[in-house]
Amino acid sequence: MQCLESYPSTFENEIITLRSKGYEPVFAKDIPEIINGNQKPEKKPVVLTMDDGYKDFYTNALPVIIRQKALDSGYVEVGSHIVHHTSLTNVSSKNAEYEIKESKRMLEEMFNTKVLPFAYPYGRSDKAIQCQVPRFSRTLSAYFSLN
Ligand SMILES: [Zn+2]
Numbered sequence: 001m002q003c004l005e006s007y008p009s010t011f012e013n014e015i016i017t018l019r020s021k022g023y024e025p026v027f028a029k030d031i032p033e034i035i036n037g038n039q040k041p042e043k044k045p046v047v048l049t050m051d052d053g054y055k056d057f058y059t060n061a062l063p064v065i066i067r068q069k070a071l072d073s074g075y076v077e078v079g080s081h082i083v084h085h086t087s088l089t090n091v092s093s094k095n096a097e098y099e100i101k102e103s104k105r106m107l108e109e110m111f112n113t114k115v116l117p118f119a120y121p122y123g124r125s126d127k128a129i130q131c132q133v134p135r136f137s138r139t140l141s142a143y144f145s146l147n
Pocket of ligand 1: 052121
């Protein structure tokens with residue numbers, strides 16, 4: 001997994017480049033339908049992800065997303081992480097379940113929407129964690145059947 005940071009102007013140029021190459025941002029939740037052929041995007045689909053809910057997403061990334069009309073409906077899809085942003089491989093199974101479920105519950109309550117996408121903090125997981133997450137959420141790797 002690669003850690004990426006981007007300045008707003010770089011991010012905007014990345015969006016413009018993706019569009020010029022025929023890509024169109026889609027929601028992660030639409031990936032299974034696209035893979036199954038039930039949804040056929042007009043252009044090549046790409047999922048843009050932002051890690052964590054820091055203020056700079058709102059002040060730097062969101063204006064670019066809106067300006068570039070990166071997503072036509074609603075602009076942003078909310079995915080969950082965990083409550084305390086620790087590695088799930090370092091907590092008990094019971095605590096891992098709490099972290100996963102509570103993060104999703106809080107976001108669903110906050111945004112009044114269903115939250116399915118999930119990203120492992122630091123990209124770390126193990127077999128036990130990979131078995132717990134699908135009970136509540138969907139990782140991008142699950143969308144692509146890579147688990
Ligand atoms: Zn994170």
